Amino acid sequence: MAHYELRCRECGRTWGNQPRSICDDCFSPLEVTYDYDGLRASVLHGSNGHGAFSRESISQRPPNMWRYAELLPLPQGFEPRLPVGFTPLFQAPRLAKRLGAEGRNFYIKNDAVCLPTLSFKDRVVAVALSQARAFGFDTVSCSSTGNLANAVAAQAAREGLKAWIFIPADLEPAKILGTNVYGAKVVRIAGNYDQVNRLCSQIADEHRWGFVNVNLRPYYAEGSKTVGFEIAEQLGWRLPDNVVCPMAGGSLITKIKKAFDELIKLGLVEAKEVKFFGAQATGCSPISTAIKTGSAEIEPQKPATIARSLAIGNPADGHYAIKTIKSSGGWSEDVSDPEVIDSIRLLAETEGIFTETAGGVTVGTAAKLYRQDRILPEETTVLCITGNGLKTTDVLAGVYQTERPIAPKLAEFESYLQRTLDVAEVPEIVAAAEAARIGA
Amino acid sequence: MAIKVQIPSALRRHTAGVGSITCTAANLEDLFSVLDEKFPDLKPHLRDDKGQVRRFLNIYVNEEDIRFLGGPEYAFQEGDEVLLVPSIAGG
Numbered sequence: 001m002a003h004y005e006l007r008c009r010e011c012g013r014t015w016g017n018q019p020r021s022i023c024d025d026c027f028s029p030l031e032v033t034y035d036y037d038g039l040r041a042s043v044l045h046g047s048n049g050h051g052a053f054s055r056e057s058i059s060q061r062p063p064n065m066w067r068y069a070e071l072l073p074l075p076q077g078f079e080p081r082l083p084v085g086f087t088p089l090f091q092a093p094r095l096a097k098r099l100g101a102e103g104r105n106f107y108i109k110n111d112a113v114c115l116p117t118l119s120f121k122d123r124v125v126a127v128a129l130s131q132a133r134a135f136g137f138d139t140v141s142c143s144s145t146g147n148l149a150n151a152v153a154a155q156a157a158r159e160g161l162k163a164w165i166f167i168p169a170d171l172e173p174a175k176i177l178g179t180n181v182y183g184a185k186v187v188r189i190a191g192n193y194d195q196v197n198r199l200c201s202q203i204a205d206e207h208r209w210g211f212v213n214v215n216l217r218p219y220y221a222e223g224s225k226t227v228g229f230e231i232a233e234q235l236g237w238r239l240p241d242n243v244v245c246p247m248a249g250g251s252l253i254t255k256i257k258k259a260f261d262e263l264i265k266l267g268l269v270e271a272k273e274v275k276f277f278g279a280q281a282t283g284c285s286p287i288s289t290a291i292k293t294g295s296a297e298i299e300p301q302k303p304a305t306i307a308r309s310l311a312i313g314n315p316a317d318g319h320y321a322i323k324t325i326k327s328s329g330g331w332s333e334d335v336s337d338p339e340v341i342d343s344i345r346l347l348a349e350t351e352g353i354f355t356e357t358a359g360g361v362t363v364g365t366a367a368k369l370y371r372q373d374r375i376l377p378e379e380t381t382v383l384c385i386t387g388n389g390l391k392t393t394d395v396l397a398g399v400y401q402t403e404r405p406i407a408p409k410l411a412e413f414e415s416y417l418q419r420t421l422d423v424a425e426v427p428e429i430v431a432a433a434e435a436a437r438i439g440a
Numbered sequence: 441m442a443i444k445v446q447i448p449s450a451l452r453r454h455t456a457g458v459g460s461i462t463c464t465a466a467n468l469e470d471l472f473s474v475l476d477e478k479f480p481d482l483k484p485h486l487r488d489d490k491g492q493v494r495r496f497l498n499i500y501v502n503e504e505d506i507r508f509l510g511g512p513e514y515a516f517q518e519g520d521e522v523l524l525v526p527s528i529a530g531g
Contacts, residue, residue: 010496021526022450022496022526024450024451024453024485025485026484026485026488026494027450027451027485027486027494027496027497028494028495028496028524029526029527088521193502194505195503198503198523201448201525201526202446202523202525204450205448205449264458297495298509300505300507300508302508314498314527316496316504316527319495342449409471
């Protein structure tokens, strides 16, 4: 019997294991819960042929997200076929300096290089598809703002499953191409993500497909926990003081919290109060608005931002994201589109990481949080960079001019050098007006 | 106003399998009264103990979230199609 099952997050009713995301009784979302007593025993003695689930044994497992298999809802006998996750966590001293942080305590968790499709969505899809197979689906599907589309399409190809992907028609070309290429059927919808999402819930009612973010959602969402497990392990089995995380549907931030709680529960890290900080684009900021206005509930918005991977105006997990942030003593902020672009450039020019718009949102928000003294320089802080800049190059169109080529002659170059000695500075994201406004 | 209401499969066990109905309702409150009367078992699944619409139930009118149309203030128009849809996650 599986060591996990579905449970309603509100009324607590259990539902065993099946493709369903909603409690029929109260319409609330389901979540995977585990036999933690059994897991505590396996920390010492091992279980399911995995050996002990201890710091030592985990550190000897292959460097991918499956090293935390005991805390994931994987079907019996599941054999991973892709080395997803275990992305780098590293200090970012040059960016730290620009944000006013201490370099040795400031970290980037870089899922811009997550395999196979360069975003953290590879993690959730890997878990969802393991269950899709177990439940007997031959077709998997999703509504997506892009990264999920790429991840489902690629991993479905790898698993030999058919994929139907529903996207807003105006998605970034690279994200559409990066879905088409895997042979997935891409359905462009003339509407925003929330409309696509609503349509998918209706389609899931009619077709027996494995929608990773509808009927497989509770399993899918658990994959996000591996970001948290990895942060803890890569920090030397300790928890940071702060995590800054982008928010779209609001799930990731709650799952990193769940991951930390589980590690504490199993004695794998020392208990610690971690503050969670959520990042949104001002043009789609239902969660940060709720935090800043002191509301416990989400007021839906019509998205208008270049950060399309975060453009969810009615975030399904918004309520839980608010709870996670508030109860941790954290905060949420949002940044304008120009700040997103400046922040993408800042991260690239200081640390050599090219992130997509969501990463710009995270860096820009972190800058604000340091200016507001909500995060202090000496605290250990991790910024979650969740996607790759090569997918959203369109937002940088026009930022860099294509220069006139010069002849392959040394004299030409010397002349060129003279003309261009005044090189561009790294962008300054603390605009004077903004700094004045917040009194920084 | 005569409107059409679509009921998701998750709730159809409380409606004897009925997936859609046509009824007359002036606004959301009115619609809930109609549903209460027609499907008494459905009531606790749509509203909580305090009578509030359940947090994770989204209501759409002609594909638009009713909260953008004024929520409980919205006056149904003849032929409106109302969808009851659970909140689902993003990506």
